[in-house]
Amino acid sequence: MFQLEMTPEQQAFVESISNVCRKFDDSYWTDHDQNHKFPDAFFEAMVEVGVVGMLAQPEYGGAGASIEDAALALQTIAASGAGINGCSAVHLSMFGFHPVVLHASAELQKKYLPRVASGEIHVSFSVTEPDAGSDTGRISTRAHETEDGWRLRGRKVWMTKAQQSSAALVLARTSPVEEGKRPIDGLSLFVVDLDPEYVTINPIAKMGRNAVSSCEVVFDDLPIPRENLVGELGKGFYTILDGLNPERILVAAEAVGLGQVALDRATNYANERIVFGRPIGKNQGIQHPLADAYMQLRGAAALVQQAARLYDNGQQCAVEANTAKFLAGRAAFYACDRAVQTHGGMGYAVEYQVERFFRESRMLRITPVSEEQIMNYIAEHELHLPRSY
Ligand SMILES: Cc1cc2nc3c(=O)[nH]c(=O)nc-3n(C[C@H](O)[C@H](O)[C@H](O)COP(=O)(O)OP(=O)(O)OC[C@H]3O[C@@H](n4cnc5c(N)ncnc54)[C@H](O)[C@@H]3O)c2cc1C
Structure with a gap:
């Protein structure tokens, strides 16, 4: 485990998750990935072991756990071989509704959070559109005000788990972009029920993580009750900002876990595979990149822990969370690439x-x-260079 230190309680929690994950072996994940099947049995097992509800407040049936503990849980899941298929099956239920936890009315929290924490319903989170991803202020999905709430109209893309979800957090425009000082003004955040009468969902064919779909979702005047607004009207972008750092920390932890399992498989193979009469791991051309991957992952894991602890202590952590996400993503990619290379032709099988x-x-x-x-x-906020876009 790439972790600087763990309390005995954390160690016991990680072990209990590992024990459950062991029941879902390589053939389970291959089958679900190849056949694009959502891992329902795994999700249920993660509800049972206390992962799904761990971040929710105790009054809504959760454990009120720290981001550090949630990071450990997700790293453990990825490292078990479940990879990002396993993490993506559960993580939206853990932190996808974080803005509801922080900004929604007590009534709205009561309506959704207990069902999310218990795993009764799946949820999604939707910002990205065909013409607006990084440039969030350009989204055009619109919520029009009606007598008793709003009607949502527009097209989103990449909405992960939309096919399984009963509800979603959706960012939509509630006043024209020209009326705000900045393009991100006039956006509002809503909890919506994904009623098939008004919502069409189609999975996007993609490169990997195929047990969990990400979808194009069309909203055709979906009614939203007035009380389903989260945070202030027109300030939706700022409402989601609070959830971004924990999301980055947790995804970084998943990346460390993924790199860890790839490295484990690579080192095992390097010790076993005999070429030219000796294990391939005896060659520095094989072992040095694996040692490099190990150090990159350890460094990233240390940053994940630092960022998580800052967040849990209520301190600023944007630089650490972003840096952890960046370095862990790269470290995972490097470890996985070297794992394929170490396996030679079998790396492609x-x-x-x-x-x-x-x-x-x-x-x-x-x-x-x-x-x-x-x-x-980082360039703008840490290095004080001019904003480039
Ligand atoms: C598997 C998967 C699951 C996803 N799940 C979700 C989800 O559940 N909900 C959701 O809302 N979204 C989701 N997304 C969308 C994801 O968050 C976006 O793809 C991401 O934010 C990038 O936006 P974009 O794809 O529109 O890229 P664009 O904004 O079109 O950018 C294209 C490229 O240009 C680069 N670029 C753009 N502007 C600049 C600049 N000023 N300087 C330098 N480079 C720049 C970007 O970094 C990127 O590499 C998912 C995506 C994937 C692939």
Whole structure:
């Protein structure tokens, strides 16, 4: 485990998660990935072991756990071989509704959070549109006010788990972009029920993490009750900002776990595979990149822990959370790439699993925030260079 230190309670929690994950072996994940099947049995097992509800407040049936503990849980899941398929099956239920926890009315919290924490319903989170990803202020999905609430109209893309979800947090425009000082003004955040009468969902064919779909979702005047507004009208962008750092920390932890399992598989193979009469791991051309991957992952893990602890102590952590996400994503990608290379031709075969990890590692450099956007942030806010866009 790439972790600087763990309390006995954390160690016991990690072990209990590992024990459950062991029941879901490589063939389970290969089957679900290849056949694009959501891992329902795994999700249920994660509800049972206390992962799904761990971040929710105790009054809503959760454990009120720290981001540090949630990071450990997700790292453990990824490192078990479940990879990002396993993490993505559960993590939206853990932190996708974080803005509801922080900003929604007690009534709205009571309506949704207990069902999310208990795993009764799945939820999604939707910002990205065909014409607006990094440039969030350009989203055009619109919520029009009606007598008793709003009607939502527009098209979103990449909405992860939309097919399983009963409800979603959706960012939509409630006043024209020209009326605000900045393009991000006039956006509002809503909890919406994904009623099939008004919502069309189609999975996007993609490179990896295929047990969990990400979808194009069309809203055709979906009614939203007035009380489902989260935070202030027109300030939705600021409402989601609070949830971004924990999301980055947790995805960084997943990346460390993914790199860890790829490295484990690579070192095992390097010790076993005999070429020219000796294990391939005896060659520095094989062992040095693996040692390099190990150090990159350890460094990233230390930053994940630092960022998580800052967040849990109520301190600023944007630089640490972004840096952890950036470095962990790259470290995972490097470890997975070297795992494929170490396996030679078998690295390309589904049977050895590392090609699945490799495909998953690529997305961690793009989502939930791209490497370029992180570098833009660091350049502007830490290096005090002029904003480039
Ligand atoms: C598997 C997967 C799951 C996802 N799940 C969700 C989800 O559940 N909900 C959701 O809302 N979104 C989701 N996303 C979307 C994801 O958050 C976006 O893809 C990401 O934020 C980038 O936005 P974009 O794809 O529109 O890229 P664009 O904004 O079109 O950018 C394209 C490229 O240009 C770069 N770029 C843009 N502007 C600049 C600049 N000023 N300087 C330097 N480089 C720049 C970007 O970094 C990127 O590399 C998911 C994406 C994937 C792949």
